[in-house]
Amino acid sequence: MLDALVGLGVSLPVLAAPMAGGPTSAELVAAAARAGSLGFIAGGYKTAYELAAQVRAAREQTDRFGVNLFAPNPVPVNLAEYTSYRDRLGPEADRRKVAIPEVPVEDDDLWHDKVDLLVSDPVPVVTFTFAIPERAAIDALRAAGSLLVQTVTSPEEAARAADAGLDALIVQGWAAGGHSGTLNPSKPPVRRSLAELVGRVRDRVQLPIIAAGGLDTRQRVSEVIAAGAEVAAVGTALLLATEAGTSTPYRAALARPDPGPTVLTRAFTGRPARAIPNAFVRAHHEHAPIGYPALHHLTSPLRRAAAAAHDPEGISLWAGENYRSTRPGPVSVILEELASDL
Template sequence: MSALLSDLGADLPLVAAPMAGGPSTPALVTAAARAGGLGFLAGGYRTAPALAEQIRTTRAAGVPFGVNLFVPNPVPISAAAYGSYVRAIRPEAERYGVTLPAHPLEDDDHWTDKIDLLVSDPVPWVSFTFGIPGPPVVKALRRAGSTVLQCVTSADEARRAAAAGVDVLVVQAPAAGGHSATLTPARPPRPVRLTDLIASVRRAVALPVVATGGITTAADVATALAAGAEAAMVGTALLRTHESGASAPHKAALVDPAFTATTVTRAFTGRPARALRNHFTDHYDPVAPLGYPALHHLTGPLRRAATAAGDTRLIHLWAGTGHRQAAAEPAADTFDRLAGRIPTCRDSPAG
């Protein structure tokens, strides 16, 4: 076990990934730590006060943890492209009586407020996705006592992160569920095995590596560690756990035989993200423009209505390629399985 996690009292090289939008709860983060690993709260899409409340709840459990933030890296969208997509998806929204935003909403996800929060009320680990924070932000967090991690998808991004002064790299392979961490969303990462990506990044920089993307079994964890990672970060494998805040339709879809494949789509948010193929990805990805966060805000009301109705045709069913391994069980059992303490055992779709 490397010092990377053991310094925080962890005895397993396993990290619960931050999954924004609901799945990452204080209960899941706490369970990850009590199972011997570490967990991340997902600061994305939350206001600073809402994130502060989650930090207080997790801190009260007496466990170490991290917080992940989205770095502003907007993908601008023209009014014409936005209007065209509004018209394309409006029939779906009308079925639920949902009014779509007429104009693009561009925001920075409360960036400054959340950085101020983490500098004034530090947590052990802070990680960043979508962009690389400037060196002053990195320095401020490190001075506050936080270890700073940066999610990267290539050796070039790793070099840029190292130049910004981060402590650790989270190396994300394309098999990961949810959003790609790519710094260039107009050019999604090409297919590459996680082990090859780890090797490429380690040749480029000397920083410690946490591996993520497609890790859902003990064999996957062992392979990532053998390739040079100091820990494995898992997300999809935890989505169906009791402590996960993922919606019931999302949890059920992960093991539903009706969903046969994942796909990388920008139809929901305007950034590339891996999800289960469904009606929405099949019909709207071909016409979806790039445009983040505008498309995230555009489809948000429709996605919420569809989730409330259990309509998996229209939900963003984020999932990595190993989603069939996700089990309905306590997160501690998932960690035990990933650590090789108990055999792999997938439950039934009704799970």
């Protein structure tokens, strides 16, 4: 296993991947640590203040956790395409009685505030998705003592991360739930098995690999370790965990009769993300332009209203391709079962 993780006391080689938007709670992260694993607080969408509060809540229970950040990689939306998509969502906004932004909101998810927070109050591991951070952020976080891990989706991205001086990689496969960490959102990830992707990355770069995406059985976990990953990480397998903050309608959607295969869609955020198909995806998937974070801000009032109404048809049901295996239970039992062939 990754020496740095062993140094942190990690003994279970299946980690709890970050899941922004609610599922990753401080309790989930603490439960992963108690099981000998490592969880990651999801810093995405939070203010630095909210992130600090969740770091504090986790720290009351454990010192062993990481933080994940969305590194800025803005893909400004084309204004005409934004307006047309906004018009398309207008009736739904009326029905849900919410206002949606007239003009695109482009921001950096408060990147500098969160980096400053983690520099002044360091955590053992910081992971990045969406982009490779700028040199100054890498240097400052490393000087603060954090292990720095980059999410990549191809051997080329892995080589860029190695060149930028990152310490390790999360190699995220096509089947992964939620946003793809691709550095180029206009180029969707290539469909290949995670074990094959890990092998290709291993051939290209020397950095230690955490493999993630579609890992729902101990056999799949063993395969990616055999292919060259040091450890695995799972998201979807934990969505129904007792300690997860997954909302009630989201849990209900995961448990209902098979709604069909997941879809890699820009409909909710303008960036490819894998979700269980629902009415929102079916209505808008084909029409969503590329444009992150503008589309995230456009649809978030709709998703909030749907969540408040316990309506699974209007929320982003992020899930990996193998979501049908997801079962309720304590985090420790789920992670230990997935690691039991290793």
